[in-house]
Amino acid sequence: MCLYRTLVSHDTVPVWKKCSVAAIAYHKHLYTRMVSGEESDEFERWLDSEYETPANRALEKVVSNQRLTVNDWQVLIKFLAAQDVRTPARLYEHLKRSRESLQEALENTLQVLKEKLECDEKIDGANLKVTNQTASLLPLRVTTESSSGEKEVTIKAETYIGRGTWLFSIRHLLENTFKVLLNHKWTIVKPAKGFKWFTSDNPVVKLNFTNSQNYDLKGGWGNPKGNIFSQSVPNMQCLSR
Secondary structure, three states, X not given: OEXXXXXXXXXXXXXXXXXXXXXXXXXXXXXXXXXXXXXXXXXXXXXXXXXHHHHHHHHHHHHOOOOOOHHHHHHHXXXXXXXXXXXXXXXXXXXXXXXXXXXXXXXHHHHHHHHHHHHOOOOOHHHHOOOXXXXXXXXXXXXXXXXXXXXXXXXXXXXXOOHHHHHHHHHHHHHOHHHHHHHOOEEEEOOOOOOOOOOOOOOEEEEEEEEOXXXXXXOOOOOOOEEEEEOOOOOOEEEEO
């Protein structure tokens, strides 16, 4: 295949370059974080231990046409959710969405905090500390400013948009929002003999479908009349409605 390069070192360098898919279809250290000045793969190990490894047994049962228990279905749904939120495409969506909404969300949060502090004089700084691992992923710095002799204190919150905010959103989605997927009706289907399902570079396809002229791939979790497809097992589809 040929790769179109949007930036080259000189006018004489061709913008088209022949390369293999394996040379471009990956992202190094997508989930790596810097913790105390050192690289950490803790987040990827968490995905593996909580979502990928537990799904192995259920996937084996799917392949061998064994009956699935309620717990098997829940494990598979959690696995599908993890596959959906962890792709580079979802990182791009997060960055775009955050540029449009993060500033407003942060201001609203500070306003709510201000109102709570005004209603309860006993609240102190200890109540503002990060208390769980999910929140610790968010690159957020909170500082206070006050002038001597004044009763008012200014609370300032700073963050940046990047992989840190994305990893925070992934963990929040997988620990909380994913539960809406349990309300979907799920089934596993195989293609007719001699046929194969379509393939996609996206492990989870979310379809909004009204009719053959009115549809798009901008669906989401819990969307009415939406369909979610996942081909985690070769030549099989996990389908929800």
